[in-house]
Amino acid sequence: MNPTDKTSFLDTAPAPTLAFGIGLRRPHFDDLLNPWPGVDFLEIISENFMNFGGRPREVVKAAKERFPLILHGVSLSIGGLDPLKEDYLEKLKALADLVDPPWFSDHLSYSSHWGVEYHDLLPLPFSEEAVEHVVARIQQVKKVVNRPFLLENPSYYIEMPGKEMSEAEFLTEVVERADCGLLLDINNVFVNATNHGYDPYEFLGQVPANRIRQYHMAGHDDSRSFLVDSHGSHIHPEVFKLYKHALTEVAKVWTLLEWDNAIPSLEVLLKENQLVRKAASEALGDSFIVEVAS
Amino acid sequence: MNSPKPSMGDTMETMHKLLRGEMAPIEVAPILDVPVERIELYQTLVKQHLTNVLEKIYTSLPALLEPSLWRELVDDYFKEYPSHHYELNANGGHFRDFLLERHNRDPHKVSGFILDLAELEWREWEVYAAPDEDTDETAGTTLNPTLVILQLDWPAHAFLNQWRVAMNSGEPSPPLPEEPSAETVFLFRHPRAYNIVSIEAREDLLFVVKMLHERVDIATASKLAGIPESTVEGFVRQAVELGLAQ
Numbered sequence: 001m002n003p004t005d006k007t008s009f010l011d012t013a014p015a016p017t018l019a020f021g022i023g024l025r026r027p028h029f030d031d032l033l034n035p036w037p038g039v040d041f042l043e044i045i046s047e048n049f050m051n052f053g054g055r056p057r058e059v060v061k062a063a064k065e066r067f068p069l070i071l072h073g074v075s076l077s078i079g080g081l082d083p084l085k086e087d088y089l090e091k092l093k094a095l096a097d098l099v100d101p102p103w104f105s106d107h108l109s110y111s112s113h114w115g116v117e118y119h120d121l122l123p124l125p126f127s128e129e130a131v132e133h134v135v136a137r138i139q140q141v142k143k144v145v146n147r148p149f150l151l152e153n154p155s156y157y158i159e160m161p162g163k164e165m166s167e168a169e170f171l172t173e174v175v176e177r178a179d180c181g182l183l184l185d186i187n188n189v190f191v192n193a194t195n196h197g198y199d200p201y202e203f204l205g206q207v208p209a210n211r212i213r214q215y216h217m218a219g220h221d222d223s224r225s226f227l228v229d230s231h232g233s234h235i236h237p238e239v240f241k242l243y244k245h246a247l248t249e250v251a252k253v254w255t256l257l258e259w260d261n262a263i264p265s266l267e268v269l270l271k272e273n274q275l276v277r278k279a280a281s282e283a284l285g286d287s288f289i290v291e292v293a294s
Numbered sequence: 295m296n297s298p299k300p301s302m303g304d305t306m307e308t309m310h311k312l313l314r315g316e317m318a319p320i321e322v323a324p325i326l327d328v329p330v331e332r333i334e335l336y337q338t339l340v341k342q343h344l345t346n347v348l349e350k351i352y353t354s355l356p357a358l359l360e361p362s363l364w365r366e367l368v369d370d371y372f373k374e375y376p377s378h379h380y381e382l383n384a385n386g387g388h389f390r391d392f393l394l395e396r397h398n399r400d401p402h403k404v405s406g407f408i409l410d411l412a413e414l415e416w417r418e419w420e421v422y423a424a425p426d427e428d429t430d431e432t433a434g435t436t437l438n439p440t441l442v443i444l445q446l447d448w449p450a451h452a453f454l455n456q457w458r459v460a461m462n463s464g465e466p467s468p469p470l471p472e473e474p475s476a477e478t479v480f481l482f483r484h485p486r487a488y489n490i491v492s493i494e495a496r497e498d499l500l501f502v503v504k505m506l507h508e509r510v511d512i513a514t515a516s517k518l519a520g521i522p523e524s525t526v527e528g529f530v531r532q533a534v535e536l537g538l539a540q
Binding site for chain 1: 299300301302303305306307309310314327328331333335336340343344376377378379380381382384422423424425426427483488
């Protein structure tokens, strides 16, 4: 990256600020006209709106009138070996132009191979080969969508063969060399650290804090011999603890509550979001964070 | 001597075989040097995503078919029709083609009625998701651009309506029809409320559909059909109220 280049992520992305949001999901479309106390922004899954007219399209327009919206993708397959899907990128750009988000994001993983879509996020090897491959593809994505792009650290249950660096080094190499931002999923950090035996607090100290613009918070499932990033339950107390550390020691940025399985009522989501705000308030000693939401 | 380091391509090929069910977790685990239980989760989740989407789109089929048959159909569909679309729901569309193949092979296993139910439920999804079309404000009354006219051999539409009412009120499923009985169904997304409307075709609505499709004005249609203009106006008004026209 050229330090004088004024098109770099750090020059063009919005400066870090605090805000709290939830994901806009289909069961809550009817609630959109009701008050959503404590919600500063909404995140939408890009693929749930890219190919749709009718209700989803109208809901996005209505949501945009009330909230800043962020696009979060799950099918970009930035680490995949198949060529990037042109149709996908065109539709993503069209949606971004409609929504005008401060950034858009997807995962540092792959989700398709040989033209087959898995609809799941699969880990990449922490290798130089993977770094080079992903960095080149991020450049392509940025060129088409032409907005600040964040990569999320995904959860992973297996380490792929060919590891040459740590997860934190891999993440850092990719976002630095691709000159993009980082969406740090705090629950994923906790799940991965537990499953792969590293210290999540050390991990937080190793990622490029200046590139973080958003956190994800979510619940996980511990019914197996390893943790599963299920997005279907309340946030674990240890994840809240890690989140507070991230806010005080790493970056003060937008936080999104994710709940994608067994989606509860809006009331439950709003309460969980209040708990996130409360945690931020306790961490930062900033009472307005909770007062705004009350 | 150390074995050569696997490339990303090698690893993704192995994972592909696992995720497509071509290799068992116990075979893949030693190749990737990972725990069986963890690799198994990926295989389970990938298949579950497709299963879930089929159950979401074809709501009546898992309830009406024998559970073992439904599982067999879903398993075979997963094997024979890999997902090629990044939007998960879109991968449910070929299920009708797959059911037709099964019907042709054994009509007792997958009946013509089940085929028509599947057609109806998929079309409902397509209409829900259909892209918006720019409307020409100067064009006067036009047909709803999402309109689909379905010709069904079995009374799947009438049955599905009854079945949904029964399910919502906790009542037992109505009996499956024993004989074919043709239905023509109008299916569309309401232009203002965005709900999916399905109604059995009636003479007055068919008249309006034909008239608007052929861009014939009310006065001409009235003359051609020998119906008073006020009656035709009433037909059109009714079609607009229903959302069939706009």
